[in-house]
Amino acid sequence: MARLATTTDVFNAVAEPQRREILDLLARGERSVNEITTSLGLKQPQVSKHLRVLSEVGLVTVRKDGKQRLYRLRGETLKPIHEWVSSFEHIWNERLDRLEQYLNQLQNKENEHE
Amino acid sequence: MARLATTTDVFNAVAEPQRREILDLLARGERSVNEITTSLGLKQPQVSKHLRVLSEVGLVTVRKDGKQRLYRLRGETLKPIHEWVSSFEHIWNERLDRLEQYLNQLQNKENEHE
DNA sequence: TTATTATATTCCCATATGGGAATATGTCAA
DNA sequence: TTGACATATTCCCATATGGGAATATAATAA
Numbered sequence: 001m002a003r004l005a006t007t008t009d010v011f012n013a014v015a016e017p018q019r020r021e022i023l024d025l026l027a028r029g030e031r032s033v034n035e036i037t038t039s040l041g042l043k044q045p046q047v048s049k050h051l052r053v054l055s056e057v058g059l060v061t062v063r064k065d066g067k068q069r070l071y072r073l074r075g076e077t078l079k080p081i082h083e084w085v086s087s088f089e090h091i092w093n094e095r096l097d098r099l100e101q102y103l104n105q106l107q108n109k110e111n112e113h114e
Numbered sequence: 115m116a117r118l119a120t121t122t123d124v125f126n127a128v129a130e131p132q133r134r135e136i137l138d139l140l141a142r143g144e145r146s147v148n149e150i151t152t153s154l155g156l157k158q159p160q161v162s163k164h165l166r167v168l169s170e171v172g173l174v175t176v177r178k179d180g181k182q183r184l185y186r187l188r189g190e191t192l193k194p195i196h197e198w199v200s201s202f203e204h205i206w207n208e209r210l211d212r213l214e215q216y217l218n219q220l221q222n223k224e225n226e227h228e
Numbered sequence: 229t230t231a232t233t234a235t236a237t238t239c240c241c242a243t244a245t246g247g248g249a250a251t252a253t254g255t256c257a258a
Numbered sequence: 259t260t261g262a263c264a265t266a267t268t269c270c271c272a273t274a275t276g277g278g279a280a281t282a283t284a285a286t287a288a
Contacts, residue, residue: 001241001242001243001275001276001277001278002242002243002245002274002275003117003129003130003243003244003245003274003275004129004130004244004276005243005244005245006117006244006245006246009131011128011129011131011134012129014125015117015118015125015129016117016118016245016246017123017125018246020125020198023202024201027202027205032264033265033266034263034265043247044264044265044266045247045248045249045250045266046246046247047265048265048266048267049246049247049266049267050246051266052267064254064255066255066256066264067254067256067263067264067265068255068264068265069265069266073202073205075202075205075209076205076206076209078199081195081199082199082200082202082203084134085192085195085196085199086196087138087141088141088187088189088192091141091187091190092189092190092193115246115247115248115272115273116244116245116272116273116275117244117245117246117273117274117275118246118274119273119274119275120274120275120276130276147234147235147236148234148235157277157278158234158235158236159236159237159277159278159279159280160277160278161235162235162236162237164276165236166237178284178285180234180285180286181233181234181235181284181286182234183234183236
């Protein structure tokens with residue numbers, strides 16, 4: 001059984017770092033394939049392949065402008081990741097809260113000795 | 115060139131849904147392999163293999179208790195994902211802001227006609 | 229020591245990459 | 259129509275799965 005396809009869902013699509021970089025770039029605004037290629041220092045076919053994956057999971061949209069294909073980010077598609085990972089937020093915050101309490105207790109003890 | 119290994123980073127580790135489910139379960143507290151197996155309806159070797167991946171990227175820790183291996187979530191390891199995906203949050207919020215403005219404008223125009 | 233229980237690991241398989249290399253396709257200008 | 263430019267796609271390759279099946283390893287009880 002192979003791994004799930006990269007186009008299965010958003011989690012799989014962004015597992016590849018180059019695709020994350022493309023999204024980072026598009027977050028700053030619409031870009032043509034060539035702009036992505038030169039900005040990230042990738043080969044053009046690479047970029048096209050990655051964009052196809054991103055397009056199939058709905059993370060980007062494309063519009064034609066003459067010879068150019070301009071790609072735009074659909075950031076909302078990342079929400080499932082945000083929601084999933086945010087469900088763990090209380091855990092590391094809880095850990096921090098405990099640390100704060102512990103440090104406060106330490107400080108209170110020091111004040112008692114003064 | 116193969117895909118990056120699942121143990122390359124956290125993004126790759128959580129691309130597989132079963133591994134996300136394991137993390138969801140561990141978020142509720144430490145669990146033995148057998149508990150994960152029965153809770154998620156997976157086969158034991160499957161679970162062990164997934165746990166190995168999660169362990170190698172630092173998402174879980176394991177302690178021995180007699181015959182049992184108890185696994186615990188290290189949720190902080192998910193922070194890079196949270197940070198990355200949160201950098202896009204302003205985008206979908208911005209889109210909502212614009213929609214509100216647009217709706218407000220529509221409403222103002224309707225008030226003018228009354 | 230043997231049997232039971234809990235879990236990790238190995239071997240195997242079919243599958244899907246991501247990039248290289250090359251080519252096909254689409255658009256526009258001359 | 260041809261050539262230039264922008265981009266998508268195909269073929270190929272080596273690689274790493276995730277699960278099945280089986281087995282190895284570890285811990286405990288009798």
